[in-house]
Amino acid sequence: MKTKKLLWIISIIIIASFILAACAPAAEEPAAEEPAAEEPAEGETITVLFPKHEADFKNAFDARIREFEAETGITVNLIQGDWESVANRVIPELATGGSAFDVVEFDNGWVAEWCGAGWATSLNDYMEPGYTDDMIPGLVDLFTCPDGEVYGLVWNNDTRFFYYNADYLAEAGFDAPPATWDELIEQSLAAKEQGVVEYGHAPYWIQEWALANELHFYTYVFGGSLVDDQGCITMNTDPKTLAAVEFMIETLESGAYDPAGLTYNQVDAQDVFLKGSTLFNPQGIAGLLTYTEDPTISNVVGQVEIGLVPTTASGSSAALTLPEAYAIPVNSQHKEAAWKFIEYMTSKETNIKLAKEIGILPIWVDLFSEPELVSLYPFWADFQAQLPTARGLSVITWYNDFVDITNAELHKALSGRQTAQEALDNAAAQLSNFNCVP
């Protein structure tokens, strides 16, 4: 009987200890040591999670990472995927205080949320003073939280540009890209009528994350706003935002844009442009030119040029910048090694190599006038001309809810099931709980 009791007690203790261990919140794991006391050890392994760059056909990032390993002796366990799958892993991991990753993707759309929640490590603890002085100021500011500390360094200076097929445009009888959005519709319809292309543009307006990027782009182009600096919703009261959404609907109704765009994501839309079915790609990624020159995926080799984003009747124009940064989760157990990785991957030397290999835009100001790069990419001058109008996404802690709700209503409007005003009103009503929450 005694033995039986003893066995029961031992069993209960074992089960309880397992349960307690399983329930222990990861957030309570020991905080990282002070940077000064920590040195990255030879043979240390860090786990890095960030999306595969759209233009990285040559595995240029992977090659740089292997160089980093050889140089530092730190092993990198690299996990890559498309942006959505990476986002699906990063957010829950950080929100639950996990320590599985040492360097993670830090998207511009997450900045407000991460700053408020304290999920990332301040990089100021690791950077030399003045380290970011020569970087593009907007990129540094974007990943600086209200406490003045920098929490992310940009690995993908993803600013969007206006691409057009110059050969097709000439074939349709136009010697210059559209200066205004009205001209864009006019040229699209003319080229379509002459059988040069099927549509002016195939937008990526499937009901997913990037549709909110598009809403921002057209809103900025028309000079409108979605939320103000205090996080108060302005989208349903700003006539310029209404004009932007009405214009998006008009592009489909007029036949200038491909209605199949309602089912396309960014890759699908880009593919249509590369196959030569469309004239324009108004919000193409910087790496798109690399694609256009690759005959295995492009039917438009040597035909694509870059212009300025057309203006509205009032003369306003804009470009969207969607930079992605590296960040160190607050519970990473290898912060010093993680910083070494970020430092290496965002250095001028690595920027130059990546720019040469796959054409990504540098984050260092002086590299835009680097003779070798300028001769390789003469169109960077056009990029430079567009950069002053570049703006980021709305900075709000409830950006995920904004995307979820606004996309559903916008998609309904684009599908012709409600008016632009109804879409904006419905979205604002559903987001009213967040009104004026920064």
Add this chain to the structure above:
Amino acid sequence: MKTIKKFFIDNEHVLGWAMSGPALIAILAIVLVPMIQSIGQSFQNLDLARPALNAFIGLENYANLLKDSRYTSSLVSTFRFSVISVIFELILGVSIAVVLNKKFVGRGFVRGLMILPWAMPSIVNAAMWKWIYNANFGALNALLSQLGIIEQYQIWLSDPFWATVLVILANVWKETPFTVLMVLSALQTIPEEVKEAARVDGSSAWNTFIKITIPLIAPTLMIVSILQFLWGFQTFELITVVTGGGPFSTTELVAIRIYQNTFRSLRFGYGSAMAYLTALILVIPLVIYARSTYKRMVNY
């Protein structure tokens, strides 16, 4: 050592507990504990992005869910998706299984081929169907156009009706092999003598199938239909990749709403309530269905 051995031989129930102990611990740690924990979460405003607002709110999450039109419409969409999928999976699954139960040359090869869609990772299956349905370059448009069924390429996924039909088709394609496998194994347990006796009594092949085969495989059909129905409620990758939940949320299934609220908007309390309410809504009809089917089988 001998004493321990003797102890276990003399106390079989202790041996039983000792052997099943590790599995029990694992189940407690990874299934039961999180389940209990998430029930607790469903009564809280647990918002990881705004921790200052976290508080116990009783049944408020559940009350809000009933007013959440995105959630209720996703529930209806999921129910429609699952029921229609199950119906087609059963019809096709039984038909194919009956054919594969016959002896013919290359039967083993065909059986192996049959399982391929089910063995394929969900994400690969979804990506494949996305390309098939592509409005400009998709195989579906090319096929229908060459057959003269459509004059010009259609944007299938922008129409709520067709988008629903096509995601169901993709789901049926992937899940039917499971039904085939299960039904095939059930068919192989039916003694040949029973069918032979029916034949001797003058029963037609159709009559034998309806009156003998179907009742004998009914338990399997019940299990398969319950499983497939539940899996329909877990469908995530297919919709995410093929339609993104569109057009305008008409193909948005409940798993996507739960995911969106829990892991994107980080409202773990609301997401947990959504999961439990959905489970509750599912359990009631399933229990009624299982009990009635079981009763019929016993009576038979």
